[in-house]
Amino acid sequence: MPPLLDQSTPAQELAALIGPVDSLPAPRYAGLARRVRELVTAGQLPAGSRLPAERDLATALATSRVTIASAYRVLREEGWAQTRHGSGTVVDVPGSGGDGGAGWLPRVAPGLIDLAHAAPPAAPQLLPAYARALEQLPASVGGNGYAPHGLLELREAVAARFTARGLPTDPEQVVVTAGVGDATALALEQLLEPGDRVLVTHPTYAGSLRMVEAGHGRLVPVATDPASPDDLVAAAHAAARQSAPRLALLEPDFANPTGARLSAAGRRRLAATLWQQGVLTVVDEVSAELHLDGEALPPYAAGLPDAAVVTVGGLSKAVWGGMRIGWLRTDAALADRLGTAYARRQLSVGLLDQLAATLLVRDLDAVLAGRRAELRVQRDVLLSALAEQLPDWQVRPPAGGLSLWCTLPPGLSSAALAAAAAPRGLLLAEGRAFGTGHAFDDHQRLPYTRPADELREAVDVLAALSQGLRGGAGQTVVRARTVV
Structure with missing residues (x-):
């Protein structure tokens, strides 16, 4: 390129x-x-x-x-x-909002196909849950409407979910937040000091990188290979010994953007080695139960002391991104500290949202069954369209999660692709958004969270653009300088 x-x-x-x-x-x-x-x-x-x-x-x-x-x-x-x-x-790029051409900030307009965000439409259980929550709301309006740490009923439901998955949890170990990202931000704000090193998988979720940078943390990227996810164990062990990070940010199940998933043995070894080296791990479980092939695996934190891990999760992928309900789970004392800090910043997450979320968490098996069925169909449609129209794109089918991580053919830039696709009504996130420096401009994330017809249309656009962009790749240019 x-x-x-x-x-x-x-x-x-x-x-x-x-x-x-x-x-x-x-x-x-x-x-x-x-x-x-x-x-x-x-x-x-x-x-x-x-x-x-x-x-x-x-x-x-x-x-x-x-x-x-x-x-x-x-x-x-x-x-x-x-x-x-x-x-x-x-x-700038027209319509990009000045976000580096990645289409990262959500936009809603007729005719747009948003593949910049791995965000599915609302689950059918959403509206009935809010209708029932409205019926329950009158019993609460006589109070002040605040629920520091989170509504007890919701924390009980989340704790019961953790326990059923193999991680015994009490409600006192759970803090409710306004989304998964909010839970991660809270943990970083309270546990990270400026200059602290943070171990991150590379590539990883773009929002995690930006949060570490905003907290003036120092990123320690550890390469991940979707073809051999458990190689992360040795690589993280070496990085932790060499760099002594304060925190690690991990997504053991169907990581964003690669779709990589640690095996049961791999996550046990990784959890043990980081804990032994004094690294507190923040684990993102937003996609943990979106297994499309195979079965659920034990939570990363299972078998570890509660204080070793802060687990964050929420309903944005299973239910809907517009429902800003997330949570964190950790040792009761640390949860109290984080919950108290959160209450100072934001007295409470909206009560109506929490009432609806309580009903949805209690019915999460049914919600997830429908979501998994939908994602399986859409994943297979996207894989089929890519194989037919862009056979030189290398794709490893993920066993779960929300997106494909595509290796682009030589000469094709993800930045160029995102910039050229935006005027055609297709929003993409650049590969570079998921890494540091200029890494991953030779990769493209494609979520399969949109309906099948939109995914086919998106591949039509990508196929039309791909050859033309590669055809212009042979021009003489000046080499970039290294930025430290």
Whole structure:
């Protein structure tokens, strides 16, 4: 694939990418704007890159400053650039919201196919649960409506679910939060000090990386291989000995984005080695019960001291992302500390949501049965469409979870693919969103959380774009500088 420009693009480097201005279509400013758009969609000029000052680029291209200013104006008007205070003019992608071309922030519009988010539509049990919760609500409206740590009935239901899965749990060990990400953020806020190292699988969920960075933690990436998930045990052991991380963030079951799943023996060995080395593990179980092939495996924390692990989970994948109900489970003393801190930040999660969630957790087996059946069909449709239209994409069928992690053929950039797909109504998350630096631009995550017809349509778009983007990969470009 072509090398990418560094985030601070010097004028000479961009001029080398653009080429001689005499070869651009007339009028020259419009041709220049068009050439910049081509560089963005080819992945050679990443969204978020700072464009050079008008005077500097004019000098590098041996053209007038008016030409550069007019080209920049066209790019801004068409959504391919924006002016940021203190940063000058930066590259953007129309409709990307300035998120690096990854389509990461959710958008809702007619005709859009959202494969940037592994988020299924609502389970059929959602509305009946809210209807029953509304019937129960009058019994609570005489109070203040707050439930610090979470509604007792919901904590009891979550604790019973853990216990049934092989991890004996009391309600005092559970704290209810506004979603799984909120539970993870709470744990990081309270347990991570600036400068602490955090072991993360690589690739991993983009939100986890951003939360560690926001807490000024230092990432310790450990490579994972979906073809051999248990290799993570030895790699994590070595990384923990060398780097002495304070925390580890793991997703043992159907990890996002790879779909990798640790075996029962693998998770026992990994849990033991991290605990022995004094690493507190935050385990994300949002996909733990979305096994599509095979059976459920014991929770990661089973057999460990309760204080060794903070397990986070919730209903966003099983039920609906719009239902912002999550939880964490750990030692009772640590749960009390985290719950108290959460209550200072947010007195309570909404009571109506908690009442509905209580009913759904109690009926979670039925909810999951329907969700698994739906995901199996959609996974197989997406795999079949890829095999038919994009046979040079390498895909390992996952045994569960929500998405495929595709290895792209040589010359195809995930950044370019995401940028080119957005104007076609297909939202994708760049492969780089799931790693550090420029890693994984040769991979593409494709969730199978949308209906079958949308998945087929998405593959139609990808097939139409793939060959054209690869065809432009042979241009001479300036190598990116290493960013530390």
